[in-house]
Amino acid sequence: MAFSLIRQELAIDLGTANTVIFQNDKIVLDEPSIVAIDNKSGKMVAVGKYAQMMDEKTNPNIYTVRPLRDGVIADFNAAEMMITGFIKMVNGNRTHLFTPSLKMVVGISKGSTPVEVRAVRDSCEHAGAHDLFLIHEPMASAIGIGLDVEAPKGNMVVDIGGGTTEIAVISLGGIVESESVRTAGNEITRDIQEYMAVQHNIRTGFKTAERIKFHVGSVLTELPADEEPVPIVIHGKNIVTSHPAETEITYQEIALCIDKSIAKIESSILHVLEKTPPELYSDIVENGIWLAGGGSLLRGIAQRFTDRVNIQFHVAEDPLKAVARGTCTALKNTDNCAYLMR
Ligand SMILES: Nc1ncnc2c1ncn2[C@@H]1O[C@H](COP(=O)(O)OP(=O)(O)OP(=O)(O)O)[C@@H](O)[C@H]1O
Ligand SMILES: [Mg+2]
Numbered sequence: 001m002a003f004s005l006i007r008q009e010l011a012i013d014l015g016t017a018n019t020v021i022f023q024n025d026k027i028v029l030d031e032p033s034i035v036a037i038d039n040k041s042g043k044m045v046a047v048g049k050y051a052q053m054m055d056e057k058t059n060p061n062i063y064t065v066r067p068l069r070d071g072v073i074a075d076f077n078a079a080e081m082m083i084t085g086f087i088k089m090v091n092g093n094r095t096h097l098f099t100p101s102l103k104m105v106v107g108i109s110k111g112s113t114p115v116e117v118r119a120v121r122d123s124c125e126h127a128g129a130h131d132l133f134l135i136h137e138p139m140a141s142a143i144g145i146g147l148d149v150e151a152p153k154g155n156m157v158v159d160i161g162g163g164t165t166e167i168a169v170i171s172l173g174g175i176v177e178s179e180s181v182r183t184a185g186n187e188i189t190r191d192i193q194e195y196m197a198v199q200h201n202i203r204t205g206f207k208t209a210e211r212i213k214f215h216v217g218s219v220l221t222e223l224p225a226d227e228e229p230v231p232i233v234i235h236g237k238n239i240v241t242s243h244p245a246e247t248e249i250t251y252q253e254i255a256l257c258i259d260k261s262i263a264k265i266e267s268s269i270l271h272v273l274e275k276t277p278p279e280l281y282s283d284i285v286e287n288g289i290w291l292a293g294g295g296s297l298l299r300g301i302a303q304r305f306t307d308r309v310n311i312q313f314h315v316a317e318d319p320l321k322a323v324a325r326g327t328c329t330a331l332k333n334t335d336n337c338a339y340l341m342r
Contacts, residue, residue, distance in 0.1 A: 017162025111180025144326030154280030160295025
């Protein structure tokens with residue numbers, strides 16, 4: 001009993017935009033993947049939501065870092081600090097008398113190179129993981145959605161995250177075809193920043209552009225009347241005069257300015273379908289394609305993809321948690337999961 005008290009099991013979705021952690025089947029952490037670091041000491045001063053509040057508002061003594069870029073660790077030290085900080089948060093910032101024996105399942109991008117996988121492994125081990133398993137994110141999201149990934153049946157998922165869109169066809173507990181593309185939520189936000197500058201002469205920060213996306217983000221220029229969001233009023237700085245500026249943004253404008261990025265995701269989906277063997281393809285046509293990740297919350301996305309691809313798309317319930325939920329299920333089956341990697 002005394003031993004089990006110091007054993008801890010965590011399932012982690014280490015995302016470019018958000019980190020979600022499950023423990024004992026419950027979400028114990030849901031925070032933006034960002035740290036704030038003191039420039040002189042190199043020590044972490046904040047992590048998650050507090051660090052995000054500081055983002056784009058720092059002075060030269062502090063800088064903020066998002067340790068992941070395009071779905072993979074880009075800043076190893078910051079990643080380690082962030083993971084350690086999150087585990088501390090999960091433990092209520094208490095320090096244990098004995099370091100708990102930590103078992104972890106962590107999601108990784110299917111497009112990760114061996115060096116990038118190594119970076120996740122090393123950061124988790126430095127943060128205290130003793131028994132570490134990795135799982136490809138599209139596999140985790142399929143499990144999290146509740147698809148029967150072990151069946152001899154084609155399942156297809158499209159996870160539009162912050163840094164990457166992961167597209168995969170799964171059968172018999174393995175990924176048959178996949179693509180991991182760097183067009184996802186962050187690129188869509190950058191499209192909005194660029195549009196604001198070019199069309200409205202207003203310079204917007206990343207956070208304001210994200211707010212625009214959440215409020216009036218749409219991939220269709222015509223939404224059903226009951227789904228139409230009211231335009232959002234944005235206050236910013238005129239690029240030319242530096243005077244305060246105010247403008248209203250409609251969902252139709254956003255649909256047009258992010259169209260190119262959405263089209264890139266569409267062509268990758270078609271590319272994966274093109275490579276999919278015919279028997280699995282037929283299953284996918286029958287079951288539809290599942291959307292997960294924060295990008296699937298853009299208004300009209302299932303409709304637009306269904307129209308372009310001619311296969312029904314469904315948005316997962318609680319799409320931002322699909323990967324974490326799947327890693328949580330995998331954590332309970334580490335002894336007999338074909339899709340887990342040591
Ligand atoms: N309501 C919304 N409308 C549009 N986009 C949204 C919405 N909510 C979240 N997003 C976007 O979803 C993205 C984050 O999604 P998610 O948490 O699935 O990504 P992640 O797992 O951190 O990233 P990745 O999987 O690429 O490493 C962000 O780009 C965010 O702006
Ligand atoms: Mg993700």
